[in-house]
Amino acid sequence: MPSRESRIAIFTAFTLVCLAPAQAQSPYGIGRVATPAEIAGWNIDIDREGDNLPPGSGSVSHGREIFDQQCAACHGARGEGGIGDRLVGGQGTLATPKPVKTVGSYWPYAPTLFDYIRRAMPQNAPESLSNDDVYAVSAYILSLNGLLPADATLDAKTLSSIKMPNRGMFVGDPRPDVKNPACMRGC
Amino acid sequence: MSEPTDINEDMRTRRRFLREGGALVSGVVVAGGLVGRKASAATDTAENLPPNVPEWMKTPGDPMGSQPYGTPSSFEKAVVKNIAKDLPQYLSASGRTPLQDLDGIITPNGLFYERHHAGVPTIDPAQHRLMLHGLVNKPLIFDMDDIRRFPSESHIYFLECSGNPNYKKPYGKTASDLVGLLSCAEWTGVSLKLVLQEAGLQAGAKWVVAEGADAAALTRSVPIEKCLDDAMLVYSQNGERLRPQQGYPLRLLLPGFEGNMSVKWLRRLRVAAEPTYSREETSKYTDLMPDGSAREFTFYMEAKSIITRPSGGQQLSAPGFHEISGIAWSGRGKVKRVDVSVDDGKTWQEARLQEPVLTRALTRFRLPWHWDGKPVVIQSRAIDETAYVQPTLAELLAVRGEDYYYHNNAIWPWHIAADGEVTNALA
Structure with missing residues (x-):
């Protein structure tokens, strides 16, 4: 049997836990704490500012080699598209009757290129390229779109600093944007 | 990815052939019985009709255990997913629910529409983990046993792909071709809110970035308001564990939002102050307007309906009574009313809604109808509890143009010819 003092201490501790802000509780006690190393291994998404881009770098010329080997079969020798999306060109077409959406013409943020290639490309072997290779391929695709010089090298800082041409063209959801008067008779 | 396409008859025929061939090899007794019945049905004799005793009453049927997991009657084998044969590739692709062949509001699991971006992964649930981190007090990892320990709940919700259908011709022939990237289960x-509370949200938590464990590691950002409202982490569908095509062993489910956001094979939730602006929410699943601007984060699937019977590809046998039946739904809540026109849109009348009418679920509507045998155009129009009215394709195109691509919720009329053939009236 615990002493009266220790019972009071336990009661006080229990009360403090209950009175702590709701977000500090784990109501069900389910799951285990994720370690920093575990999080680091899985936390691969990169936002539009390029936060969380990894160390490393790659040149346009090295990117061309990787692209020829790993990407051209689906995306075309110069990114003109095939089984995979067209990646190059189309700038200035979005407001025309034949819009062409590519990395160069449509993608609003350059760091997304690194994020997507690393997580999902090449389609037959995603997450197989080194970070240096992903920087290089990103550099090559940006270069094909006239957004990087042919002798450029890309890293976290330079990728984050690229301003994509279509960046300012995205707007929020204004729907409902279409009104049907719901005529019942004599329509 | 979701272009309207014809039903792949060749693929169906081939699949039917393979299935029958396989059945013949694998089970002599069962397969022999099926083929025999098929043959007698095909001969179209009266020997099984009154006053004769049908042959299936004169011999015992298939024994218990013939099908440890039940499958539809062999006479229903044409009812399969509608998968185009001319897709550029089949790893990032979609397959449609045969809406015109189904009744009620629940889609059988084997016919639930599929959309995946890098194939269907095979995931051992014992090796699957969900990581929850970012702006939380305590980053957590859950295994599937952990997830199932949380208080559970069940809800009926529809799920619809945002590109269902395209705005451009050629338009599909059947209800499935047009809006078959739609299902309901x-x-x-567990409520996502409970799981988030387990880790403890920090100030500034405005978005949750969800990531799949497929080869696309598909990533979408979800507003925290939705995560704390009706969002779920789902492990079962129509009573059984999720099918691999639907995210086995765990998926996100965001009722009323475009389907791709209900991330399948869910492995990670990062609580953040900002969206991650992934490829799937910038270069894809954004809506290009005629002026070159593009709408982003267009989550809701707006009110919509379609007549599934009679519908494109079907045939009315004769003039006389026919029930018009279809489905209606809205990502913004309950369906309040469905109007049907049987005179090419000149007049409309209110259809009867099958109860229960559920929030963000399919609602079945019906209208008794007498066809006089003359050519006619029939169509339906859904109105939801926000008073939003499903628009015509012309009304949508006037605002959005034909390169908008996603969120086409147009009224779709069917033309019925004098011989009873039903076709797409806009094609």
């Missing part, structure tokens, strides 16, 4: 899992 009873989902069981």
Whole structure:
């Protein structure tokens, strides 16, 4: 049997836990704490500012080699598209009757290129390229779109600093944007 | 990815052939019985009709255990997913529910529409983990046993792909071709709110970035308001564990939002102050307007309906009574009313809604109808509890143009010819 003092201490501790802000509780006690190393291994998404881009770098010329080997079969020798999306060109077409959406013409943020290639490309072997290779391929695709010089090298800082041409063209959801008067008779 | 396409008859025929061939090899007794019945049905004799005793009453049927997991009658084998044969590739692709062949509001699991971006992964649930981190007090990892320990709930919700259908011709021939990237199921899992509370949200938590464990590691950002409202982590569908095509062993389910956001094979939730602006929410699943601007984060699937019977590809046998039946739904809540026109849109009348009418679920509507045998155009129009009215394709195109691509919720009329053939009136 615990002493009266220790019972009071336990009661006080229990009360403090209950009175702590709701977000500090784990109501069900389910799951285990994720370690920093575990999080680091899985936390691969990169936002539009390029936060969380990894160390490393790659040149346009090295990117061309990787692209020829790993990407051209689906995306075309110069990114003109095939089984995979067209990646190059189309700038200035979005407001025309034949819009062409590519990395160069449509993608609003350059760091997304690194994020997507690393997580999902090449389609037959995603997450197989080194970070240096992903920087290089990103550099090559940006270069094909006239957004990087042919002798450029890309890293976290330079990728984050690229301003994509279509960046300012995205707007929020204004729907409902279409009104049907719901005529019942004599329509 | 979701272009309207013809039903792949060749693929169906081939599949039927393979299935029958396989059945013949694998089970002599069962397969022999099926083929025999098929043969007698095909001969179209009266020997099984009154006053004769049908042959299937004169011999015992298939024994218990012939099908440890039940499958539809062999006479229903044409009812399969509608998968185009001319897709550029089949790893990032979609397959449609045969809406015109289904009744009620629940989609059988084997016919639930599929959309995946890098194939269907095979995931051992014992090796699957969900990581929850970012702006939380305590980053957590859950295994599937952990997830199932949380208080559970079940809800019936529809799920619809945002590109269902395209705005451009050629338009599909059947209801499935047009809006078959739509299905509805009873989902069981845990409220995402409970799981987030387990880790403890920090100030500034405005978005949750969800990531799949497929080869696309598909990533979408979800507003925290939705995560704390009706979002679920789902492990079962229509009573059984999720099918691999639907995210086995765990998926996100965001009722009323475009389907791709209900991330399948869910492995990670990062609580953040900002969206991650992934490829799937910038270069894809954004809506290009005629002026070159593009709408982003267009989550809701707006009110919509379609007549599934009679519908494109079907045939009315004769003039006389025919029930018009279809489905209606809205990502913004309950369907309040469905109007049907049987005179090419000149007049409309209110259809009867099958109860229960559920929030963000399919609602079945019906209208008794007498066809006089003359050519006619029939169509339906859904109105939801926000008073939003499903628009015509012309009304949508006037605002959005034909390169908008996603969120086409147009009224779709069917033309019925004098011989009873039903076709797409806009094609």
